[in-house]
Amino acid sequence: MNTQYVQGDCIFTRINKTIKQYEYLTEDIETEVIIIGGGVTGAILGYYFSKSNIDSVILEKSRIGHGSTSITTSLLQYELDSNAMELKSYTSMENIIRSYKLGIKALDEIQEFIDKYGNKCDFKRVDSFLYTSKKLEKKEMEQEYNFRKEAGFHVEFIDEDNNPFLFDVKGGVLGKGGGAEFDPYKFTHHLIEESCKKGLRAYENTEVIDVKYSNDEVAVETVYGYKVKGKIVIVATGYNTGLFTKRAFGTKTTTFNIATKPINNIEDICKDVVFRDNNDPYNYFRTTIDNRLIIGGEDINFIPDIYNEELCSKSYEKLEQRLKNLFPNLNMEIEYRYCGAFASTQDNLxxxxxxxxxxxxxxxxxxxxxxxxxxxxxxxxxxxxxxxxVDSDMNLFKLDRFDH
Ligand SMILES: Cc1cc2nc3c(=O)[nH]c(=O)nc-3n(C[C@H](O)[C@H](O)[C@H](O)COP(=O)(O)OP(=O)(O)OC[C@H]3O[C@@H](n4cnc5c(N)ncnc54)[C@H](O)[C@@H]3O)c2cc1C
Structure with missing residues (x-):
């Protein structure tokens, strides 16, 4: 099935000029690691493999960074989608704490990349804020705060008495230094640029249409009939894995984002934090370096609803209304509306x-x-x-953890 996973005016491929175009594959080649998919995940893999001097190749069917990477909100935070108390039905408290710590480790890794190679992707380390504006949910926020505090995370509790934000907060957990934001399209290109200096080869407009395994190698075939041989293949194709396995990963929905035009009077306080509310389903929002607000959420069924314009418009309208309720005094105009596939798992990993x-x-x-x-x-x-x-933390992300 040739499903399109992204729809609408995708902000990051619109606001950025094409950074670099990559060739398509026109010969048979050999490598050690074949990375399929040239989104942010493929680029990250290319970076870590080439950093370890392992010969690798990225094969991207369309253009580098034009899949979900072009629409991700890029609101990075160490905590997971659900609160710890909700997650404990699916995993242990120990695993939740470990996942939060790994989130911080990953944030530090990005910071390290930026410190080493320069900030070409508008990266900014910020605080993360989970909050509710409902009195009834204040206790839930207190529980999350206590859980994280006892586990040693640097957190502050915010309520009506010390709320520094422009909108109503009945209770919230501020994770100090627990978030970041960047431009995912620029980050993807920067990773590939640095990795190519170490030997990574990246090809776009090079769809993989077949994979064959033998005892000592794997060979993939591209749409123009060329072959890439390697020792392993890594699937980094996002929400699109049907060519490689029948296994279903996660529950798919369509999720929505809207982005405003730059706003003159965004308070600075909003610019140093990424936000998620405690609603079900939740909304999340962040600012950009050029003073836009991006808000996301309002998920609907994936297939066939991603093609239902009326339903999609309703989600965009809800998001716009949500922004207006949060910031009634800001003069906002929506410039981009876009949506795409999203997949969630019970333990959020x-x-x-x-x-x-x-x-x-x-x-x-x-x-x-x-x-x-x-x-x-x-x-x-x-x-x-x-x-x-073998990294023992890989157990948290095991492929068969939901098999019975
Ligand atoms: C609206 C939205 C908001 C999100 N917000 C956040 C957020 O705030 N923070 C966060 O951390 N995550 C967020 N996510 C999740 C995040 O976007 C994804 O984890 C990330 O973008 C996925 O990147 P990827 O490289 O895996 O996938 P993609 O960017 O989709 O890249 C996969 C690539 O594989 C290519 N491909 C597929 N099949 C083949 C083939 N046969 N041969 C060659 N190439 C192929 C595709 O063309 C595509 O370019 C969000 C997702 C969505 C949709």
């Missing part, structure tokens, strides 16, 4: 690791709202695994 029936088929799928941070962890863990080192 993605999938990183080898296929259990095929040691040459590996996955790095950043499902859940922290997809980009999971991709960073995947890059670190899988490049180590290739060198024979």
């Amino acid at each position: 993605g999938f990183i690791g080898k296929d259990h029936n095929n040691s040459k088929l590996w996955y790095c799928l950043g499902y859940g709202a922290n997809g980009i941070l999971f991709a960073i962890l995947g890059g670190m863990m899988l490049s180590k695994l290739y060198c024979g080192e």
Whole structure:
């Protein structure tokens, strides 16, 4: 099925000029690691493998960074989509704390990349804020605050008495330094630029249409009939995995974002924090370096609703109304409206690791709202695994953890 996973005016490919165009593959080549998918995940994998001097190739069917990467809100935060108390039905408290800590580790890794290679992607480390404006949910926020505080995270509790924000907060957890924001399209290109200096090869307009495994190698065939041979293949195709496995990963929905035109009087306080409310389903919002607001959420069924313009318009309208309710005094005009596939899992974690029936088929799928941070962890863990080192945290992301 040739499903289109992204619809609308995607902000990051509209506000950015094409940074670099990559060639399409016109010959048979060999490598060690074949990375399929040239979104932010593929770029992250390319970075970690080339950093470890492992020969690798990215094959992208369309253009680099034009899939979900062009629409991700890029609101990075160490906490997961659901609160710890909700997650404990699906996983242990120990695992939740470990996942939060891994989130911080991934944020630090991005920071390290920026410090080393320069900030070409508008990266900014900020606080993360989970809040409710409903009195009834204040207790839930207190529980989350106590949980994180006891686990040693740097958090502050915010309520009506110390609310520094422009909107109503009955209770909220401010994770100090627990968030970041950047331009995912620029980040993807910067990663590939640095990795190519270390030997990574990246091809766009090069769709993989077939994969064949033999005892000592894997060979993929591209749409123009060229072959790439390697030792392993890593699936970094986002929400589109049907060519490689029948396994279903996560529950798919369509999720929505709108972005305003630059706003003159955004208060500075909003610019140093990324926000998520405690509604079900939740909304999340952030600012951009040029003073736009981006808000997301209002998910609907994935298929067939992604093509239902009336339903999509309703979600955009709800998001616009939500922004206006939050910031009635700001003069806002919506410039971009876009949506795409999104997949969530019960424990809010993605999938990183080898296929259990095929040691040459590996996955790095950043499902859940922290997809980009999971991709960073995947890059670190899988490049180590290739060198024979098993990271015990990979257990959290095991492919078969929901199998019965
Ligand atoms: C609206 C929205 C908001 C989000 N907000 C956040 C957020 O705030 N924070 C966060 O961390 N995450 C967020 N996510 C999740 C995040 O966007 C994803 O984890 C991330 O963008 C996925 O990147 P990717 O590279 O895995 O996928 P993609 O960017 O979709 O890249 C996969 C690539 O694989 C290519 N491909 C597919 N099949 C083939 C093939 N056969 N051959 C070659 N190439 C192929 C596609 O063309 C595509 O370019 C959000 C997602 C959505 C949709």
